[in-house]
Amino acid sequence: MVGVSIKNSLVERHAEALVAEALGDTRVVLVNGARQAGKSTLTRLTAERSDNPTMRFLDDPTTAEAASGAPADFVEHNGLMVIDEIQLAPELLSSIKLTVDQDPRPGRFLLTGSSRVLALRALPDALPGRMEIIELWPFSQGEIDGEPDAFIDAAFAHGPHLDHSSTLRRRDYLERATIGGFPEAVRRTPRRRSAFFNSYLSTLIERDVLELASIERHGELMRLLALLAGRAGGLLVPSALSNQSGIPRTTLTRYLDLLGSVFLIKRIPAWSSGHTHRVVSTPKLAFTDTGVVCHLLGQDVNRLAEPGGSAGAVLENFVVMELARQLTWSEERGQLFHYRTKDKVEVDAVIETPDGRVIGVEVKAGSTVRGEDLAGMRHLEKQVGERFVAGYVLYTGQQTLPFGDKVRAVPMDALWRARP
Template sequence: MEEAWEDTRVVLVNGARQVGKSTLTRLVVAGRDPEPVLRLLDDPAVLRSAQTDPGSFVEHDGLLVVDEIQLAPELLSSIKLEVDLDPRPGRYLLTGSSRLLALRDLPDALPGRMESVELWPFSQGEIDGGPDRFVDAAFQHGPGLAFSSRLRRRDYLDRAAAGGFPEAIRRTSRRRAAFFDSYLATLIERDVLQLATIERHSELIKLLSLLAGRISGLYVPAAIAKQSGLPRTTLIRYVELLAAVFLIKLIPAWSPGSTGRAIGTPKLAFVDSGIASSLIGQDSARLGEPGGASGPVLENFVAMEIARQLTWNDVRARQFHFRTKDKVEVDVVLETPDGRLIGIEVKAGTAVRSEDLSGLRALERLAGDRFVAGYILYTGQQTLPFGPRIRALPIEALWRSAP
């Protein structure tokens, strides 16, 4: 964020509710000279002022901080005019709890004038004080990356069920469920209704539970619409809204290019694995039982830890999944702009079987020399080699590795 201020007129800190956007913003601007002006749109009087006279509201010589900008998107036109007249960097710092481009009445997204910084629920490295540099380490060390861990399967399930919201982490398992219930109810009643008119709110809660049951699965709108009883167009609209308020994320499919066996269907993920676990009614103990959802929940947990790291690691990469028509798959594929690939398969078990390697080996054949390394992240405790470029690593390597 500090780097963005050096050369960008408007910086937007965007992310889910309760992840610390306002707290981080206050910490970052504290002690700046001249003192920034902070305006909280959650205050009804401040919001009325912004809506009544947006031009006067955004006039300020120094840094103006506007919290929850999605409550008054009309301010963006006035901000655009201000920064066009005075293009100095670091003029405005905005925070928001929904993706601004999802606002249907958005007058202008400030192209070329605004940089967005997404703030996620805490990563495991932020919780534990780890380096959180697995992506950088994987591309730098390739199959030479090694790690040993003392964590066991139940430890990982505990982490996945807790998620990364600061308030949820502080609570006991029973009290955490109450937080998630309240969080979802507030999110739908406030943020979703700010983006669109929803006649029957209960449909969204039911849909969320249905989507949680399909966590880490393919996103096939026709099948989900049939199961939910919603029209396909309504289903797609609801999913877009849930993504706009940082509840779910669609991970695109990776394709080798012109050939053909890969399918292009995205995969469904929840931004926070704790919310997903709560929606399916499984705490860490239930996840670990026979018939529990440990596999898909841990896959989601790993995929979202990687998604968080991609916002701060030095290596620029995009996140995909890979699946062929023959159902050979890799849970996470990372691709750099120059075409280098990392493949990651997630396993909830403490042992690695030969069939667990099929997806990574298929990806290695397709990618050829572009394939840097493949990793099986599992709940075991040691690094194991499975060929020149494939290794099994404990899941903890995600937040303990450094380049």
């Protein structure tokens, strides 16, 4: 597998196998994801294993000028062409479409993008039937540790019989959350990591967001980010955010869409069985990376661990985004939701497969689990019925404990260490 170097060791990326598989039968493959997540490294190393690859980097001004001036000539090639940061020249996509229609062999183009290319207004069409999109996230915990990252497959395979023990404690998980998964952040010391996050957010707002839309008041957007960090893991209610921030709702909705388009935040949709009218349909807010959340909150591992810290919300965000990462490569195909009723009975994460099987995941920042912590899971189990495979309370304790036939409290690092 290919990877990137962290502290002189090679970190293997799960997405590498997905890219290779896609290039084997698809004309155009797009690796899309957050800036600094490792897309350029992944695609460069993939190209090095190809015969006669052609590399194009659109963040080079001369290369970008050539792409804009003569797009048809720009995409002429034999073998595999890699175009990095395709959102900088979306007009190329029409020429790529024409090229792959004339020569439909698989593996013609490998593209990368740091914004959701399908949302670009300049996109003539999304190369339907010709392009596969693979999302590359910042490192997962399994990629950092060299572990399988197979909790979802293990959960559906073993159900309530999943058993896992751990040596990690609460502070270990909080430290992982403050570091996050960006390769550059993982490499650095805490002080230097803060400098990275400052630079990352500044570049994201001043460059990537401006590529998608004209934003005049950058400071307003940065203040919104700080406000959103305090709501990580909570319901995403634009009207409440508008009232608290003083940003008009239409503007705020536009800002939220832009922050999602550059992979900074993610909406987790609400799950419903269709049998109850008391389910909340509002999505939850998650940040792609918890290191960014902790930086925006100004909380290091010591502050998070304090009674007034944000450990609960941050660890929920941490778990939910590890699940989101795994769904891009797990054998079990599923969708990620949250569950909440109007009576505030909730489950932090729900994964449902196309055939209707469901697992629930609740996150607890503490090392003990009490009966009242399971109210949401019991409610979900009742709603799902026989399709409910199991419910898991991922907590900072060290052993798996049963809470009835289908519910287990499981150490949080089962997320990346459990095996199917």
